[in-house]
Amino acid sequence: MLRATTLDNSVSYYRDSIAVELDPCPPLSGESRADVCVIGGGITGCSTALHLAERGYSVILLEAQEIGFGASGRSGGQILPGLGADIATVEQALGRERARQIWEMSREAVRLTAERIERHAIPCDLAWGYLHAAVKPRHVRALRQMQARLACDYGYEALTWLEGDALRERVVTDAYPGALFEREGGHLHPLNYTLGLARAAQQAGVTIHEHSPARTLRRGQPATVETERGRVVADFVVVGANAYLGHLLPELEGRIMRAANYIIATEPLGEARAARVLPRNDALSDANFVLDYYRLSADKRLIYGGEVSYDGREPRGLQQRMDAKIARLFPVLEGVRIDYRWGGDVAITLNRAPDFGRLGANIYYAQGYSGHGMALAGLAGQLMAEAIAEQNERFDVFAAMPHRHFPGGERWRTPLLVLATQFYKLRDRL
Numbered sequence: 001m002l003r004a005t006t007l008d009n010s011v012s013y014y015r016d017s018i019a020v021e022l023d024p025c026p027p028l029s030g031e032s033r034a035d036v037c038v039i040g041g042g043i044t045g046c047s048t049a050l051h052l053a054e055r056g057y058s059v060i061l062l063e064a065q066e067i068g069f070g071a072s073g074r075s076g077g078q079i080l081p082g083l084g085a086d087i088a089t090v091e092q093a094l095g096r097e098r099a100r101q102i103w104e105m106s107r108e109a110v111r112l113t114a115e116r117i118e119r120h121a122i123p124c125d126l127a128w129g130y131l132h133a134a135v136k137p138r139h140v141r142a143l144r145q146m147q148a149r150l151a152c153d154y155g156y157e158a159l160t161w162l163e164g165d166a167l168r169e170r171v172v173t174d175a176y177p178g179a180l181f182e183r184e185g186g187h188l189h190p191l192n193y194t195l196g197l198a199r200a201a202q203q204a205g206v207t208i209h210e211h212s213p214a215r216t217l218r219r220g221q222p223a224t225v226e227t228e229r230g231r232v233v234a235d236f237v238v239v240g241a242n243a244y245l246g247h248l249l250p251e252l253e254g255r256i257m258r259a260a261n262y263i264i265a266t267e268p269l270g271e272a273r274a275a276r277v278l279p280r281n282d283a284l285s286d287a288n289f290v291l292d293y294y295r296l297s298a299d300k301r302l303i304y305g306g307e308v309s310y311d312g313r314e315p316r317g318l319q320q321r322m323d324a325k326i327a328r329l330f331p332v333l334e335g336v337r338i339d340y341r342w343g344g345d346v347a348i349t350l351n352r353a354p355d356f357g358r359l360g361a362n363i364y365y366a367q368g369y370s371g372h373g374m375a376l377a378g379l380a381g382q383l384m385a386e387a388i389a390e391q392n393e394r395f396d397v398f399a400a401m402p403h404r405h406f407p408g409g410e411r412w413r414t415p416l417l418v419l420a421t422q423f424y425k426l427r428d429r430l
Contacts, residue, residue, distance in 0.1 A: 012074055012191075012342040013265035013301065019123040020195035022067065023202050028209040028230035034060040036388065037225045037234035039214045039248070041065075042072030043373065044240030044366050046197035047116075047381025053204035055389055060232050061206055062225065064213035067198045070244055071373060073191035074344035076263060076293045076305045078283045080130050080185030081107045081158075084352035084370025087150070093351075093402055096153070101397050103154050109379035110184055116378065117188070122196025125298040129282035130185025131162075133176040139287035140178050147180055158184040170280045173329045179284070187283035187295045190374060197378070214241075217248055221362060236388050239365040240380075242373070243347040249365065254405035255355055256347040256368045260312065263305040264322055265297065265340040266333070274300040276332045292325060302326070302333070314343070346371060349403055356380060356398040364388065364395075368403075 036052050038045045041063030049059045063069070083090065083106060091099035117126050134140045143161075150156040162170065163178035170181065202208060209227075217237060218224040225232045239249060243258045269277065278284070278296050285293035292306035304326055309315050319341065326333060349355050349368035354376055356366045364387060366380035380398075387395040 011340065012263070013297065013303065013340040014073055014189060014191035016340070017189065017192075017297075017299075018195065019189075019192050020199055022195060022199055022208070025063070025067070025208040025210040028060075028062060028212040028227045028232070030230050032060055032207075032230065032232050034058045034207075034232060034234045036060075036236045036238060037062065037223070037232040038238045038240065039217075039225065040070075040240035040242065040244070041067040041194075041198065041208065041210065042070050042240060042242065043194050043197065043377035044072075044242065044380050045238070046194060046201055047378040048238050048240060048384050049206045049208075049381075050197055050201040050204055051382050051385035052388065053201060053206045055385060057388070059201070059206045060234070061201070061208045062212045062214055062227060062232065063208065063210045064241075064244065066210050067208065068191045068194035070242060071344055071346045072194040072377065074263070074342060075190045075261075075346070075374060076283070076295065076303065077187045077190040077193075077374065078130065078185070078285065078293060078295065079110055079113055079188060079375040080182060080372070081110055081156075081375075082372065083354060083376070084348070084372045086146075087154070089351055090353060090401070093353075094397075094400055098397055098400065100154060103150075103156070105379060105394065105397070106376065107184065109375035110186075112378050112382065113188075113193075113375050116197065116200070117193065120196055120200040122193055122200075124189040124193040124196060126186060126188045127281050128183065128186040129170070129280055130182040130187075131170060131179045131282050131284040132182065133171070133179040133284055133286045135176065135286050135288055137177065143178070143180050143287060158182055170282050171278055171284055172276050172332070175329050176286070181282070185283065188374070189298070193374075214248055217363070219360060219363065223362060236362045236364065238384055238388075239363065240367075240377075242367045242369070243345040245347075245367065249359065249363075251359070252355075252365065252367065255403050256349055257310060258312075258345045259348050260309040260314075260343050260345050261305060262307045262314070262318060262322065262341070262343040263303060264326075264338050266302045266304075267337040267339050269296075269300045269302060269333075269336065271300065273332060274302075277302060277330050301339070302330075302336075346373070350405075351403065353401050353403070354380070354398065355401070355403050356383070356395060358387070358399065
């Protein structure tokens, strides 16, 4: 059995391994004026602020807690092309040509991540290699079909099918009948990456205020964002609050749902034992609807995520289930200590495609990455900066994606989603 310890679920491994220091980010006080006010200090907000500052805009960024407090600083740290939605969903909604554009921009999002890391010397342990693992025969068929479709219709040749010994060279377990290896995917330390974007934004002239939650957004030209102790008057407002949107933009609330996800980090495994888990240092996710995912950290811990909750309560038996999954996958980890357990909220949309848009002439937003935000959120920042600079074409491709509200209204939305998820969990077991 894995050895558990008494842990503080609010402290992640990432918070204990910060390698980027920001200039002071005091709470907002009094009235300030800027070209753009960015709300949210995750990847979306920090990327937007950085791209705008590089274009010469004056930018003030407001973060309710600390930079990287939300999913940007708590996630599994996996980066890869594509969306949370299958490309067929995008194609059905927008047609083949726009689906191609979105697919290529999702690849650009990964390249943009790597470029920002290199340009700003962000110490976030970027590594390449990603496995999409089948758990059942029907997953094998679905993954092979996805590989063929992306190659034939989208010209994407970065996927290689692996099974048997070839697969065990990358993940040492008998749990998977096969997997797609994606050479354009990878992983990183998400909090250090987010902090690195924030540091680059500060160096470009952005003013960041932490512990400054936006209480109200008064629309107009200019718009006014009010916090408890101050306000920002700005020509444009960018909202990148995602799962932490609250009631700031009521018309967007029903378009996303908060979903809690949970992650553990083991003690350092050492080189020899880590090589008997993920010998090539790839990231991996399985093909279940409620999927599990994992990778190695730079100091050779196994970082393993999975399970989900939509009602704000930790699932019953969560710790035992996650420990049991790891033990089944990797008997070599018998007796390994779990040093960290933490959770956090992501935002999902009904169709699992990200929700980009504008409200009126001067309020932009991006949200609902549905588990694919590490790279896409950085691209969202670039696209919103382009749109504010009146280069709307690329942003409008994403904004054209239709989104519906989750059914059930405010009262029944969460119970219905919980019920649907239980159905898919049962299906994962078949």
